[in-house]
Amino acid sequence: MSTPADLPSAAVLLRDQLLQRLQVLSPSTLNLIDESHLHIGHAGAEGGARHFRLQIVSNQFHGHSTLARHRLVYDCVRDLMPYPVHALAIEASTPPSEGLS
Template sequence: MAHMAMKDTISNKLQEAFTPESLQVVDESHLHEGHAGHRAGGETHFRAYIVSAAFKGKSRIDRHRMINSALAAELAGSVHALAINAQAPGEG
């Protein structure tokens, strides 16, 4: 099986779980060189910007829990940190 970049894995899982209106996953690993959890080759620190109707009426904490749950395997594995910007349509 071909190696899929972690960024793509995260994007695909969030797409499947939340069918977002908009989704952007950014690899910020290069910003964390020399910090805990950083590895050569990156793919350790990510930021997700996601807008989905699934978040309507949910608190910030609930939204983060939903995303962390969808990405449980990645967060337990090689992903050291995931910053989340989650909104429902029309927010912001």
Template sequence: MGTRVAEEIEDLLRAAFAPTRLEVINDSAKHSGHSGDDGSGESHFTIVIESAAFVGVSRLERQRMVNRSLGDIPGQRVHALAIKASTPD
């Protein structure tokens, strides 16, 4: 358990951004029993992504781009996403 959503996030981000670095870290265990923990083991994630698609784009817009690429995952299927989006420099 705990890999289905992570794999879907990875697939969507690879397709949208062709990242040079991508890590999808499941942080759900750290939030067990807290608000937003639905017991699925897939409620909280950190995304570390590096892509040329972010060149010239503000930090906030990078986060918006990532969220848009994930469709209904943020806020509906996953309670919390921490996004660290950078350019390959």
């Protein structure tokens, strides 16, 4: 997993911007992984566009289908796509119910 120290400064700023925007979903878990290094040479990576993987857990996803959950995420970052964010792989879930194992 890449860390901010491993990324160019513009990539760190973009990562921070994404994390800040996603706070509107009140996540209990929020992991944003820059996978751009896996897409070097890919047409979508030209010009510095980045690829991210998002793992997000939020109560706001309760009662929503996977597609609806993804739409909630995309609504937060839509203006950043397709540049500077070329791709965003999303794993969106709800917190486990208390008392269930």
